[in-house]
Amino acid sequence: MQTQVTEAGPFERLLKIQLGEEELEAAKTVAANKLSKQLKVKGFRPGKVPRQIVERMVGADKLRSEAIDEALPEAVGNALEAEDLSPATRPAITAIEDIDGGGVEVDVVITLWPTVEAVPDFVGREVEVDIAPVTQEAIDEQIDRLRGQYATLEDVDRAAEEGDFVMIDLSAAVDGDVIEDAGATDLLYEVGSSSFVEGLDALLVGVSADETAQGPGVLPEGFGDRGGEEVELLATVKAVRSKNLPEVTDEWVQEVSEFETVDELVSMLRHNMNEMAKATARNDFQDRVMMDLAEDLSLDLPQSLIDTEAEASIHNLAHRLQEQGIGLENYLQITGQSQEDFIADSKTQAIRTLKTRVLLEGVAKVESIEVNDDEVLEAVSALASQAEMNPDELFRQLESDGRLDTLSDDILRRKALEAIMSGVVAIDEDGNTIDLEPAPADSDDDNDFDSDEAKLESDSDKEVEESPEE
Incomplete structure (x- = not known):
């Protein structure tokens, strides 16, 4: 077998593999054995039909085609190993041609995972974000919801x-x-x-x-x-x-909560709603930062990688919908999307996802971010706690499945994201810096708020009561 590698585009390689006649002859024997299991020939058991008879029954061209299909997976695998290539998607066979001497030459396009040597500057980068103000009307709506539970x-x-x-x-x-x-x-x-x-x-x-x-x-x-x-x-x-609805008085507040006055209840609601608005703004800020950086990233993604990512996304969505008893066609009808628009949107999202992943890996490389064994063990312990498993047992399972590297990559990208978010600056529409950090968790006031909010949430589970009949 002979191989030759040439560049076919950004992060793509064209792998030419030549299979000689001897290799094809050996593959024909294997292919004939497999085909014989599907044939019924008088005097021979399935799988025991001689190659010459199989070739006469299916035709020489058919047997040769099956032999090429039989030989290619191993040939491609050996070529990838010899050339030290790690495909990011399934290798694509683009051409098969006969060569002198009875062999064939196969063109295989290999898509590699993209990498970048430089990333957009993010330290000190200003990104505008809005924090929705907490209005008295919004507070009144929350109080009315609480009143509704005691109506x-x-x-x-x-x-x-x-x-x-x-x-x-x-x-x-x-x-x-x-x-x-x-x-x-x-x-x-x-x-x-x-x-x-x-x-x-x-x-x-x-x-x-x-x-x-x-x-x-x-x-x-x-x-x-x-x-x-x-x-x-x-x-x-x-x-x-x-x-x-009950009247909002200090007495009613004392009855349905741990607060003493209406003012205390309103203060707690305003505090928590401000924290929720800030949390929403933090998520929006992160999305905008990553979108801006991804747009500034100089990167041409291979189309095959985009298609593979989009197909995986569609497959995962279809599987989740199926678990809910909803078909993908029904989903498109419900959401008012055509199949063409849905696929186009999936590819757009795939580009954003891929560029974000490459960006984070690039930041990790530029910033010399690494993942140590203790961080992996800590992540495994957290996963084990969620799954109610023994950490050592889960570690061995992830190790045997080859998923420890995936977990390590996830941790690396998370640390890269943290590095980005610590370097960027949130500003309002006037250019003023905004503090998006949550209130300190160890604040006495904050602990009281959390406790009382939990009390209100438990009270909110109550159903509307009916007045007793007279």
Whole structure:
């Protein structure tokens, strides 16, 4: 076997492999043996048909083609090892031609993982980011949500309005055939919540107790094979109940939380909402930084690498959707995307993902960032804790699967990202520096806030209470 390597483009190599007639003859014997297992020849057991008979039955060209397919994987593997090439994608065979002497010459394109020697400057780079202000209106909405958890329901003698609760019996039918799983009896439903069947809210507005309303509806997409199907809804309203919210007083705050006054509750909400806004801004800031640096990175990605990354992304999405009982075609319909636009967006995202990965690896190289054994062991211990496994057992499993290097690469890229984020500067639209760091975790006030927020979150699980009947 003879090999020759030439450059075919940025991070691509053209590997020419010549297989001699002797190598093909040996491959023909193996190929004939495999083909004989599929043939039924009188007087011979499957897999025991002589090569000459196999060749006569399938044809010389077919056997030669099968022999080339048989010989190529090992030949390509040996050539890659001899030339010290590590493909980032599956090697692509672009041409097979006969040569003098009865052998063949095969052209194989090898795509290598991209690397960079220089990265865009990031130390001192200013990137604009917005922190959404916490308004009094937003705080009031949070308080109203809390009030809603402690609201009571009271029967009213009027037509239902948005925000009311109604007790209904509901059925859905198609051409008069009732769909059993789409109905409900004694369903307490909040009008305007859009939480059940599309069309139900519009149907219930203006309907009073002991009245029946009928109209069109659409089953939700998650409703099995019938998701998205148009139906005829029939709702019988048994009762209309208004929601009475408690008055916001110091006494009410003391009853539903660990705070003493309304001002303390508002202060806690403002603090936590500011921290949430800051956390959102931090994530947005990181995304903008990486997008800016990736755009400034001088890098031509091989198309085969982009296609492979996009295909992997689409495959993973399809698998996740399948676990939820949703097909990819249904997903495209739900999201209003054409297949062409979806594939184009996937490739755009693939380019961004690949450039980000190469950028982080480039930063690690330029900044001499390394990963030591202790960091790998710490990461394994954290993974073991999440999986409720013994760390030593998980380490051995990752080592045997060859995944320790992948874990180490993940740690390296994380450290590179930390180096980038420590060097860039967040500014507002006026050019003023913004502090995006979270409030100190050891602050007494902050600990009180966290504790009380947890208390409120646990209280928020309560359902709306109904007023006792007189």
